[in-house]
Amino acid sequence: MTAPILTLTNISKRFTKPLDAAAKLANMVGATNREITVHAVDGVDLAITRGEVVGLVGESGCGKSTLGRVVAGIHAPSDGTIRWKDKDLSGLSATEKKAQTLAIQMIFQDPMSSLNPRMRVAEIVGEAPVVHGLVSRAEKDDYVNAMLSQVGLDPTYKRRYPHQFSGGQRARIGIARALAVKPEFLVCDESVAALDVSIQAQVLNLFMELRQRLNLTYLFISHDLGVVQHISDRVVIMYLGRVVETAKTEELFARPNHPYTQALLANVPTLESRKKTFALIKGEIPSPINPPTGCHFHPRCPHAIERCKAERPVLKEMGPGHWSACHLNG
Amino acid sequence: MTPVLSVSNLQTHFFTRAGVVKSVDGISFDVNRGEVMGLVGESGSGKTVTGFSIMGLVDAPGRIVAGSIKLNGRELVGLPEDQMRTFRGREVAMIFQDPMMTLNPVLRIDTQMMEAVTAHNAVSKEEARTRARDALGKVGIPSPEERLSAYPHQFSGGMRQRVAIAVALLNRPSLIVCDEPTTALDVTIQSQILAEMQKLCAETGTALIWVTHDLTVVAGLADRLAVMYAGRIVESGSVDDVLDRPIHPYTFGLLGSVPSRGKRGEPLVQIPGSAPSLARLPEGCAFRPRCSFQSDQCRETPVETAYTDNRMARCFHPLHTRGEAA
Numbered sequence: 060m061t062a063p064i065l066t067l068t069n070i071s072k073r074f075t076k077p078l079d080a081a082a083k084l085a086n087m088v089g090a091t092n093r094e095i096t097v098h099a100v101d102g103v104d105l106a107i108t109r110g111e112v113v114g115l116v117g118e119s120g121c122g123k124s125t126l127g128r129v130v131a132g133i134h135a136p137s138d139g140t141i142r143w144k145d146k147d148l149s150g151l152s153a154t155e156k157k158a159q160t161l162a163i164q165m166i167f168q169d170p171m172s173s174l175n176p177r178m179r180v181a182e183i184v185g186e187a188p189v190v191h192g193l194v195s196r197a198e199k200d201d202y203v204n205a206m207l208s209q210v211g212l213d214p215t216y217k218r219r220y221p222h223q224f225s226g227g228q229r230a231r232i233g234i235a236r237a238l239a240v241k242p243e244f245l246v247c248d249e250s251v252a253a254l255d256v257s258i259q260a261q262v263l264n265l266f267m268e269l270r271q272r273l274n275l276t277y278l279f280i281s282h283d284l285g286v287v288q289h290i291s292d293r294v295v296i297m298y299l300g301r302v303v304e305t306a307k308t309e310e311l312f313a314r315p316n317h318p319y320t321q322a323l324l325a326n327v328p329t330l331e332s333r334k335k336t337f338a339l340i341k342g343e344i345p346s347p348i349n350p351p352t353g354c355h356f357h358p359r360c361p362h363a364i365e366r367c368k369a370e371r372p373v374l375k376e377m378g379p380g381h382w383s384a385c386h387l388n389g
Numbered sequence: 390m391t392p393v394l395s396v397s398n399l400q401t402h403f404f405t406r407a408g409v410v411k412s413v414d415g416i417s418f419d420v421n422r423g424e425v426m427g428l429v430g431e432s433g434s435g436k437t438v439t440g441f442s443i444m445g446l447v448d449a450p451g452r453i454v455a456g457s458i459k460l461n462g463r464e465l466v467g468l469p470e471d472q473m474r475t476f477r478g479r480e481v482a483m484i485f486q487d488p489m490m491t492l493n494p495v496l497r498i499d500t501q502m503m504e505a506v507t508a509h510n511a512v513s514k515e516e517a518r519t520r521a522r523d524a525l526g527k528v529g530i531p532s533p534e535e536r537l538s539a540y541p542h543q544f545s546g547g548m549r550q551r552v553a554i555a556v557a558l559l560n561r562p563s564l565i566v567c568d569e570p571t572t573a574l575d576v577t578i579q580s581q582i583l584a585e586m587q588k589l590c591a592e593t594g595t596a597l598i599w600v601t602h603d604l605t606v607v608a609g610l611a612d613r614l615a616v617m618y619a620g621r622i623v624e625s626g627s628v629d630d631v632l633d634r635p636i637h638p639y640t641f642g643l644l645g646s647v648p649s650r651g652k653r654g655e656p657l658v659q660i661p662g663s664a665p666s667l668a669r670l671p672e673g674c675a676f677r678p679r680c681s682f683q684s685d686q687c688r689e690t691p692v693e694t695a696y697t698d699n700r701m702a703r704c705f706h707p708l709h710t711r712g713e714a715a
């Protein structure tokens with residue numbers, strides 16, 4: 060087992076909405092307005108080894124995007140530590156910190172809102188490597204050409220603006236921009252969700268090809284289990300800010316342990332399931348402002364017992380590399 | 390048995406400054422009572438415009454230029470708007486992708502639902518409210534009586550879509566056009582809605598047209614599939630036939646593009662290129678530039694060819710059924 064390239068220990072991220080002036084004033088005369096805190100990510104441990112593709116799955120509001128942003132350095136965690144190549148991020152020198160920030164790049168869901176509409180593609184892709192001194196200004200043109208060819212775009216289009224491209228091409232521009240600073244680790248946040256099936260297949264193939272060619276590590280965030288199953292080595296399932304189960308992809312899909320994972324897998328529509336009766340999982344995802352006590356899943360869980368309401372389950376190893384957080388496992 | 394809906398050679402074109410956009414260009418299909426037909430296609434294939442044409446909701450610069458749409462035997466194309474209004478919402482209803490856009494944000498749910506009842510039935514307010522409450526209960530909204538007086542923003546996404554379904558069900562239409570109603574929803578919520586729709590169809594015999602880009606959703610729900618590409622139905626047939634034995638190379642490519650079990654880690658089948666602009670379609674078969682089977686013959690437009698088992702495809706180079714053309 061090689062040492063992990065990235066280790067998250069007990070990472071939490073809370074967003075707090077401070078009281079406005081009116082609420083503070085009301086409190087002075089006896090009202091009890093409290094600050095609203097959203098526990099987006101709640102004590103997540105995760106280790107990713109070099110070259111691995113980790114799929115992060117969950118429904119809206121489970122904190123998967125927030126976790127991705129914490130990994131990419133866009134949000135600072137409220138609690139917990141991040142280690143990059145065995146060094147604690149908080150202890151890095153400025154130069155080391157800059158190298159680390161460049162090494163982890165993010166690819167966003169909607170290429171139309173993450174690409175500056177007033178910049179030409181050559182600028183979008185070429186700006187960061189010049190600023191960070193990876194290439195000189197004179198080499199920029201050739202460098203941009205190489206980057207665009209690498210993601211399957213014709214370099215002659217580099218004078219164009221983002222709106223002149225189709226959805227699939229825009230996704231490729233986003234990928235080229237991330238690759239331009241020579242990252243080792245990519246956080247892909249729903250990067251193929253907005254694309255048509257045939258275009259999605261092209262981009263997924265590109266991701267797999269780049270992984271081979273550039274020895275990249277991915278944190279692949281998606282709500283689409285089919286996509287995650289296809290591309291990932293290991294899958295992490297999140298529910299309301301917590302990791303409920305993690306295992307190698309084959310293992311997780313063959314032997315899901317957590318009741319939430321089981322429900323999720325049973326509900327995934329596939330090409331093979333014809334005229335099926337859709338199984339019902341009760342209720343909806345609770346609000347992360349007021350999460351249920353104990354196990355977050357207990358109000359919807361068909362197997363919930365008394366203990367689930369009171370005690371937070373911890374991740375237990377069910378088999379080699381297969382961890383699940385459920386009281387039913389004893 | 391006469392079909393609930395019979396569409397033949399429907400052509401809906403948009404007359405824009407950039408040219409004539411042939412969004413729907415000669416499609417024909419029937420939907421029978423209690424049947425679920427999946428209308429599958431990628432963005433810009435004309436699947437939504439097909440739904441809008443059936444509802445009589447195509448606005449300028451768009452126009453139905455030819456063809457016929459028969460609902461329970463009555464012709465809808467060319468019907469004056471005042472007569473169309475008596476159909477729309479009563480005999481045919483539509484559920485849209487985003488319920489936040491279809492529900493009026495400043496009116497309570499009961500106001501909106503009672504309006505839909507009284508528009509088509511001469512009933513008292515009390516009766517209309519009772520019907521609205523029953524419809525909410527039927528789609529699985531807990532405590533419908535209290536929820537009637539809520540505003541749309543007080544519902545979650547899944548609940549909002551249930552309200553939209555309840556509105557569609559109010560007048561017991563014989564056909565509901567569903568335009569990607571579960572695309573914006575989470576997996577577990579999507580499956581609740583699908584279960585609900587499945588049950589309702591079985592109980593009431595309502596026919597459904599399920600418009601979607603997601604083959605995996607219709608695989609579990611539909612009886613028949615029609616695959617659209619660039620404004621035409623390129624293939625149709627029973628779900629099993631189309632998914633297991635596709636005739637058209639586009640369907641074949643589409644199926645190969647879906648990540649699924651057993652293909653893990655392998656490259657997915659790619660359809661090269663992207664869908665053409667509807668204003669500048671290639672001559673002949675619109676799929677020709679992306680097709681690996683194309684030949685000179687494909688410069689002519691392929692006609693609808695019937696195959697065994699009630700299947701249809703538009704292709705000069707059919708897969709899987711060589712010599713089986715009926």
